[in-house]
Amino acid sequence: MRNLTPSIIISIILAWIFLKSRSKFEETDKELTTIPYSRSDINLLKIIDSLSEDNYDPRRFGVSALEYLKNEAQDADAIPFDWRDVVDWQNKTQLGLLWLENYPVKEICLMKRNKFIFEPTKSGNLPLINNTFSIKDTIHGFFLSVESISEIHTYKSIELSSHDFKLNFTQNIESLSENQKQILLCQIKAEEYRYFKEGSLLSNTSNGLAHYDLRFYNYRIKPVDRIAILHRIVRAWSRFTISQNIETWLMHGSLMGYYFNGLILPWDDDIDVQLSSKSFWKLIKYNNTLVIDYEDEVNLGKYLIDINPFFYKRARSAENKIDARFIDVESGLYIDITILTSEMNQMMLLQSLDEKETIEFFKVFDPYYDLVLTETLPYQTSIDFKINQTINASSLLSCKDFHFYTVEELSPLIPTIFEGEVLYAPNNIEKLLLREYNRKSLYLTKFRDFEFNKIKHLWRSNIVEYEFNTILRDFISFHYHSIKQSTNMKRHSFNISELIKFPAFRVEPWIRQVQVGFDI
Ligand SMILES: *[C@@H]1O[C@H](CO)[C@@H](O)[C@H](O)[C@H]1NC(C)=O
Numbered sequence: 001m002r003n004l005t006p007s008i009i010i011s012i013i014l015a016w017i018f019l020k021s022r023s024k025f026e027e028t029d030k031e032l033t034t035i036p037y038s039r040s041d042i043n044l045l046k047i048i049d050s051l052s053e054d055n056y057d058p059r060r061f062g063v064s065a066l067e068y069l070k071n072e073a074q075d076a077d078a079i080p081f082d083w084r085d086v087v088d089w090q091n092k093t094q095l096g097l098l099w100l101e102n103y104p105v106k107e108i109c110l111m112k113r114n115k116f117i118f119e120p121t122k123s124g125n126l127p128l129i130n131n132t133f134s135i136k137d138t139i140h141g142f143f144l145s146v147e148s149i150s151e152i153h154t155y156k157s158i159e160l161s162s163h164d165f166k167l168n169f170t171q172n173i174e175s176l177s178e179n180q181k182q183i184l185l186c187q188i189k190a191e192e193y194r195y196f197k198e199g200s201l202l203s204n205t206s207n208g209l210a211h212y213d214l215r216f217y218n219y220r221i222k223p224v225d226r227i228a229i230l231h232r233i234v235r236a237w238s239r240f241t242i243s244q245n246i247e248t249w250l251m252h253g254s255l256m257g258y259y260f261n262g263l264i265l266p267w268d269d270d271i272d273v274q275l276s277s278k279s280f281w282k283l284i285k286y287n288n289t290l291v292i293d294y295e296d297e298v299n300l301g302k303y304l305i306d307i308n309p310f311f312y313k314r315a316r317s318a319e320n321k322i323d324a325r326f327i328d329v330e331s332g333l334y335i336d337i338t339i340l341t342s343e344m345n346q347m348m349l350l351q352s353l354d355e356k357e358t359i360e361f362f363k364v365f366d367p368y369y370d371l372v373l374t375e376t377l378p379y380q381t382s383i384d385f386k387i388n389q390t391i392n393a394s395s396l397l398s399c400k401d402f403h404f405y406t407v408e409e410l411s412p413l414i415p416t417i418f419e420g421e422v423l424y425a426p427n428n429i430e431k432l433l434l435r436e437y438n439r440k441s442l443y444l445t446k447f448r449d450f451e452f453n454k455i456k457h458l459w460r461s462n463i464v465e466y467e468f469n470t471i472l473r474d475f476i477s478f479h480y481h482s483i484k485q486s487t488n489m490k491r492h493s494f495n496i497s498e499l500i501k502f503p504a505f506r507v508e509p510w511i512r513q514v515q516v517g518f519d520i
């Protein structure tokens with residue numbers, strides 16, 4: 001040590017500063033600064049102009065169709081595309097048909113500016129709605145009748161009660177169409193099999209395709225693109241459920257993402273939401289419905305609602321723990337939807353819990369259960385008593401993956417915004433997260449290849465690409481204020497001007513790919 005001359009010390013310091021600044025530079029290396037597009041954006045038009053058959057996948061025909069229909073152009077030359085045959089001006093109702101031809105949905109539902117049309121169809125591919133009119137005509141009519149819809153909407157918190165969580169299978173099945181009812185009754189006699197099939201079935205080795213629906217899997221999507229697609233999916237889900245008064249709320253990884261900055265965690269593979277049994281009976285009516293979402297500025301969202309026919313079996317099931325999915329038919333990415341019910345043989349369930357699940361279960365009744373050093377008899381009796389009371393009041397809820405909740409801790413659902421759209425969060429966010437993840441998780445600053453930047457309130461990485469832009473930044477700063485409302489101040493009613501909805505702020509992968517060159 002004594003040998004160190006001042007000049008050596010200075011050069012060490014300089015080297016340290018240099019390395020430090022270099023690592024700072026590298027920190028931002030993977031940040032993709034994007035420019036979200038709006039329909040009036042001149043840049044978008046330029047991109048559309050630059051599309052050629054070589055770099056345009058016709059499955060992504062949304063932009064052209066949307067632009068065309070919006071302008072209600074009568075002139076074929078108004079469409080600057082080489083691939084005009086995909087969305088021919090004379091065939092303006094071809095919209096959605098490509099998919100409908102390939103996938104025999106029975107119902108189709110169109111969403112546009114809060115206006116919601118639901119058209120049941122009779123049978124087959126591209127069927128006639130009635131003897132005269134087909135889906136084509138419906139879509140056509142949809143665009144010709146633009147109603148102005150009041151933008152004033154107040155989002156209120158939603159009180160839940162234990163009645164909402166009773167499946168009442170035999171009772172509720174009567175509310176379904178005869179056809180749906182028959183399918184379900186047949187299903188009951190059938191042997192259970194894994195209903196949802198993921199891309200991972202394509203090979204026996206872990207291939208990272210566990211989060212793609214097998215039917216719609218095209219190619220493996222890189223993380224930053226996956227988040228952009230999930231952004232679009234969850235926004236459509238928000239619009240769909242709000243228009244149908246389906247009460248749904250964020251849970252698991254999505255709730256964790258919400259807690260940090262109102263966004264999907266950048267390493268997440270899907271979106272997780274839960275439903276009450278009551279809302280599930282509304283959703284089930286839309287089974288096998290293709291939701292076509294015109295709200296999305298630069299894309300035509302096409303989402304399939306698929307309900308697991310084994311939903312009524314509430315016992316533990318690794319194969320069928322997901323009750324429904326809202327699937328993006330373009331990419332195969334989806335929202336996992338699980339029902340919470342109080343109808344189960346809870347005592348039997350409890351006996352089959354493993355150690356981790358047992359701790360999570362007891363934490364419902366004592367959040368500090370894992371810190372209790374000696375379980376004295378009075379302590380155990382008081383916990384047992386709480387459990388008995390909760391079960392007695394039909395307040396103990398669970399999904400088929402053995403996460404337990406009480407009605408009281410979820411209720412009321414608080415309206416908030418996630419990825420820029422209105423979605424509901426359960427009331428006791430911190431308590432729920434602390435229970436499911438470990439205590440440290442809410443104070444995490446590093447996870448996988450990401451580090452949480454406390455100034456930007458953003459997960460950043462110097463290994464994995466992530467997106468950043470001004471709308472995203474504004475959203476985060478807005479969100480920071482809004483999460484305070486929903487967790488600390490417990491505001492239960494928001495009007496639209498308080499819960500500002502943000503335009504889509506993640507750039508569709510194909511648009512970015514056109515800009516920077518294809519790399520898929
Ligand atoms: C309409 O779409 C069909 C099928 O893609 C195509 O063959 C036809 O040329 C298009 N245009 C007209 C005017 O039908």
Ligand SMILES: *[C@@H]1O[C@H](CO)[C@@H](O)[C@H](O)[C@H]1NC(C)=O
Nearest residue numbers: 119129130131132133137138
């Ligand atoms: C057939 O469907 C169209 C479009 O939904 C509707 O306007 C028409 O009234 C229907 N006709 C009959 C006979 O139901």
Ligand SMILES: *[C@@H]1O[C@H](CO)[C@@H](O)[C@H](O)[C@H]1NC(C)=O
Nearest residue numbers: 199200201202203204205207
């Ligand atoms: C996976 O393994 C099973 C049994 O080992 C085999 O029957 C099946 O064909 C394999 N599937 C694929 C896609 O390799």
Ligand SMILES: *[C@@H]1O[C@H](CO)[C@@H](O)[C@H](O)[C@H]1NC(C)=O
Nearest residue numbers: 163164165166167168277278
């Ligand atoms: C189930 O039945 C009970 C009693 O009839 C009722 O109060 C409750 O609202 C029902 N729940 C659902 C989800 O249908």
Ligand SMILES: *[C@@H]1O[C@H](CO)[C@@H](O)[C@H](O)[C@H]1NC(C)=O
Nearest residue numbers: 183184287288306307308309
């Ligand atoms: C939903 O529709 C799909 C496709 O027709 C069917 O396989 C499934 O059994 C249906 N689910 C329910 C709950 O009826």
Ligand SMILES: *[C@@H]1O[C@H](CO)[C@@H](O)[C@H](O)[C@H]1NC(C)=O
Nearest residue numbers: 381382383384385386387388
């Ligand atoms: C809870 O319920 C079980 C089964 O019904 C019973 O054996 C037990 O004594 C109850 N415990 C308390 C503390 O009420």
Ligand SMILES: *[C@@H]1O[C@H](CO)[C@@H](O)[C@H](O)[C@H]1NC(C)=O
Nearest residue numbers: 385386387388389390392393
């Ligand atoms: C459960 O409810 C019944 C009547 O509904 C009551 O007699 C019993 O004391 C309750 N048990 C507990 C543990 O609250």
Ligand SMILES: *[C@@H]1O[C@H](CO)[C@@H](O)[C@H](O)[C@H]1NC(C)=O
Nearest residue numbers: 152153154494495496497498
């Ligand atoms: C909504 O909030 C805005 C801004 O806080 C306020 O000016 C407006 O009066 C509110 N509208 C309603 C219907 O409460």
